[in-house]
Amino acid sequence: MTAPTRTGRGTGTGLKDPSLRRSLALFRAFRHEQDDPEGCYSLLARDAADQVEAYDGPVKGRVVVDIGGGGGYFTDEFRRRGAHGYLFEPDVRELGDKPPGSAVVADGYLLPLADGVADVCFSSNVLEHVTDPQTFLSEMVRVTRPGGLIYVSFTNWLSPWGGHEWAPWHYFGAERARARYRRRTGRPAKHTLGENLFAVHIGPTLRQVRARDDVTVVSARSRYWPFLAQAVAKAPGLREFATWNLLLILRRCP
Numbered sequence: 575m576t577a578p579t580r581t582g583r584g585t586g587t588g589l590k591d592p593s594l595r596r597s598l599a600l601f602r603a604f605r606h607e608q609d610d611p612e613g614c615y616s617l618l619a620r621d622a623a624d625q626v627e628a629y630d631g632p633v634k635g636r637v638v639v640d641i642g643g644g645g646g647y648f649t650d651e652f653r654r655r656g657a658h659g660y661l662f663e664p665d666v667r668e669l670g671d672k673p674p675g676s677a678v679v680a681d682g683y684l685l686p687l688a689d690g691v692a693d694v695c696f697s698s699n700v701l702e703h704v705t706d707p708q709t710f711l712s713e714m715v716r717v718t719r720p721g722g723l724i725y726v727s728f729t730n731w732l733s734p735w736g737g738h739e740w741a742p743w744h745y746f747g748a749e750r751a752r753a754r755y756r757r758r759t760g761r762p763a764k765h766t767l768g769e770n771l772f773a774v775h776i777g778p779t780l781r782q783v784r785a786r787d788d789v790t791v792v793s794a795r796s797r798y799w800p801f802l803a804q805a806v807a808k809a810p811g812l813r814e815f816a817t818w819n820l821l822l823i824l825r826r827c828p
């Protein structure tokens with residue numbers, strides 16, 4: 575993700591989730607990620623905050639921590655809704671030139687937070703960028719209070735978007751896809767498999783979270799799909815290709 579500046583937008587998308595209107599609005603915004611990152615990420619942030627509130631009620635007055643939140647669009651949105659929002663991001667380049675005042679440079683593996691301080695622990699599209707997703711998740715669970723909500727979404731490797739900027743050519747091999755990207759754009763790709771992008775799969779991830787005794791799985795669904803958002807994530811094999819991006823809603827056990 576680049577680190578654009580932002581101007582601030584209203585609260586809530588007013589779009590039903592899931593619905594075709596919402597998915598089309600998100601899709602259009604993604605298509606303009608490069609030329610209108612502000613529009614793209616502020617819509618995505620309002621949409622994600624709507625999802626958190628749909629599962630957990632208003633965030634107003636709650637402590638919401640955003641792990642790997644990049645330039646802070648999500649944290650800004652939570653704060654706009656009255657939450658005590660804090661951003662933890664290890665890469666200062668990702669923070670950009672207008673990070674939220676509550677931004678902390680910190681790694682998601684080792685958060686400078688006491689146990690159970692967060693009402694909501696939030697992470698959007700970070701899990702596929704860490705070498706050890708289970709340790710990353712454990713740290714999210716640790717900082718969440720008993721009964722608190724954990725929001726984790728990630729693009730799985732076999733998703734049509736799994737290769738990120740070199741997708742969908744990753745289906746033919748990561749190295750070949752990266753080389754193609756460079757040839758076509760004249761720029762080196764941002765992501766390298768095994769360095770800052772990892773092949774995370776839905777089936778094993780679900781089995782690992784379901785085996786945990788410190789969280790319950792409230793929902794495992796496609797984040798962006800307009801219909802059958804839950805059903806698609808249930809079909810072994812098919813889900814690896816069709817889900818696009820898995821959204822896990824977990825609740826910390828008391």
Ligand SMILES: C[S@@+](CC[C@H](N)C(=O)[O-])C[C@H]1O[C@@H](n2cnc3c(N)ncnc32)[C@H](O)[C@@H]1O
Pocket residue numbers: 575641642643644645662663664665668680681682683697698699700703704
């Ligand atoms: C694709 S960006 C996602 C940014 C933002 N959350 C979003 O959804 O637009 C991935 C982010 O994960 C961050 N990241 C990578 N490794 C991390 C780690 N170990 N702990 C926390 N964040 C990490 C990167 O610095 C980057 O900001």
